[in-house]
Amino acid sequence: DGGITQSPKYLFRKEGQNVTLSCEQNLNHDAMYWYRQDPGQGLRLIYYSQIVNDFQKGDIAEGYSVSREKKESFPLTVTSAQKNPTAFYLCASRDLAPYSGANVLTFGAGSRLTVL
């Protein structure tokens, strides 16, 4: 089954600690994204990557870092500099080939981070 796997599903961390959320896709998609969702809110873009070894900041990149060393993997690190990290984090991917589905995103199941 093709899809996106996010882990862990639930994560607790103490203030001041960095934590890395995993996102792996076997869809052979070019682009990958990280979104943050707070209760009752929409999704806000953190980082995105269109190609291996390249990524761009989204709307709320401060306090986060990413890497894209492999096409199928796009891990997100929530650093201690992120002032309010408790949230639901969603990873998504998209095929950039022309006429491949017109901008359709495939999402993972999400990772819920709670800072104690």
Place this chain on the structure above:
Amino acid sequence: DAKTTQPPSMDCAEGRAANLPCNHSTISGNEYVYWYRQIHSQGPQYIIHGLKNNETNEMASLIITEDRKSSTLILPHATLRDTAVYYCIVRVAEGNNRLAFGKGNQVVVIP
């Protein structure tokens, strides 16, 4: 990107058709209308998209007005499992990676 306006919430009766409205009065000629839904504590799921013609798939139908300034997502026979937040998004088909999701429409299917 064109902005969309959806009601914040609505209730639908189980077994009846659910009609979810979306206004996008500033849509431009090359922008598509996309619908996604998010069941509680899960990732959003793509439903359907269209440019100007009405579209139908196994999940829903999308009706776009002739002037393209509004659209309606139709769930033909709503079930309890259709309870979710539904997002209407207007975007160009390719490029532009800043895909933004607003607060959406919280749809509750009532038995």
